[in-house]
Amino acid sequence: MQTSTESTVAAPRTSGSDRLWATTVGGDVAFLLARANALSLANAHAAAAEYGLKVRSYSVLAIAVSDMRPTQRELSEFLQLDPSQIVALVDELESRALVRREPDPNDRRANVVVATDEGRALFAEAHAKVAGTERTTFGSLSDQERMTLTSMLRRLADAPDAPDALPA
Amino acid sequence: MQTSTESTVAAPRTSGSDRLWATTVGGDVAFLLARANALSLANAHAAAAEYGLKVRSYSVLAIAVSDMRPTQRELSEFLQLDPSQIVALVDELESRALVRREPDPNDRRANVVVATDEGRALFAEAHAKVAGTERTTFGSLSDQERMTLTSMLRRLADAPDAPDALPA
DNA sequence: CCCAGATCGTTGAGAAAGTCAATAGTTTTC
DNA sequence: GAAAACTATTGACTTTCTCAACGATCTGGG
Secondary structure (H helix, E strand, C coil), rough: CCCCCCCCCCCCCCCCHHHHCCCCCCCCCHHHHHHHHHHHHHHHHHHHHHCCCCCCHHHHHHCCCCCCCCHHHHHHHHCCHHHHHHHHHHHHHHHHHCCHHHHCCCCEEEEEEEEECCHHHHHHHHHHHHHHHHHHHCCCCCCCHHHHHHHHHHHHHCCCCCCCCCCC | CCCCCCCCCCCCCCCCCHHHHHCHHHHCCCHHHHHHHHHHHHHHHHHCCCCCCCCCHHHHEEECCCCCCHHHCCCCCHHHHCCCHHHHHHHHHHHCCCCCCEECCCCEEEEEEEEEHHHHHHHHHHHHHHHHHHHHHHCCCHHHHHHHHHHHHHHHHHHCCCCCCCCC
C-alpha cells in the first residue's frame, strides 16, 4: 500500500474523503475489521520484505521453524490457502534453502516441511522486525486492550461457519 | 469459501491442522485479525452475492445511497482502491442502473456517484441480509464486546502509518 | 491573460493471487 | 486385492493489484 519513498507529503492531512466515514459502511464492524487488517498486513509486509519475504512466506517459515513438521496439506488448511499455492510458497522457500521438504514417515504421499538452519536464522531476524511493526500497528491500544482484542478475535476464528439457512 | 452443497461433512471435526495453533503465527494478533477478516468477508460476500453484488460493489453502492455525492477519487481514497478499480466498479453498477455518474458542479474533471431508485431499493434488501450475516460472524461476541471491538478497530484505523525508520 | 504543473477519470498492460480440474503415487476400506 | 479417498503437483483460467500513460480540467505565478 503505497511505498513511502520519501516525502509522503504535501498535505493529505484529513485525507479529504474522511467525510465518508458518516456512511453506512463507515460504521460497519466488518469494514473496520477489513481496514485494520489491511493496515496490519501492510506494516507486516513492509517488515518482511526487508528479508525478501511476503507475509505468506513468512507465515510458512514461522510454522516450519516451530518444528511441528506440518504436511503441506496441513499448511493449506491452517493458512486457508489452496494446496497449489502452498506448493509455490514452499518451492520458493526451498529454492532459497530456508526450508526442506522431507518425506512423511507415516504417509509416503505427504511431504513435511522443516526449516533449515539458514531458515531459522533468517526467521529470527525477520520475526524481531515483524513483531516490532505489530507494536506499531497496535500501538494505539494498551496491553490490556490488545489482549482483549486477541481473545475476541480468537473466539471469532472458532465461530461456526455461516449456517446459510436461518429462519427469516 | 466452499459452497455448502449439502453434505459438507464427513468429519473434519477438529480440522486436523489445529495443532498448528501452537506456532508463532498462531498466537499472532495480526494473524487472528486476518482470519477474522477472511471469515467476515466470506460471510458478507455470500450475502451480497444473492443480489449480484460483491463486497466491493456493495460498499460503493452503500456510499452512493448515503447521498454524499462522493467523487470517484474520494471513493478510491476511502476504500483504499486504485482509481482504475473504482472505474470498473462504477461501470458495473452503472450498467445495472444502480448508480449514475453526474458531473461535479465544482470540478468538471470529476464525476460524482449517486444512487438511482433501483440502487436504493436493491441496497435496502442487500443491507438487511448483509447486516444479518454480521450477526452471524460476530455472534460469539456480546453486544458490549462488539462495541468494544468496534471502538478499538476504529482507533487502529486512525493510527499513524508505519514510520518506516525506527531505531533498530 | 497564459503557461506550467498538478489533479481526475479512463485505458491498457503486466504481475500477482485465487480457483479449479486433472494426474501420478499412495493409503484406506471393504 | 480392487475401489475409493487422499497428497502433492501441474496447468489453465479468472480475478485482483499495480503502474504508467493520456486527455481534459483546474490552480498558481508571472
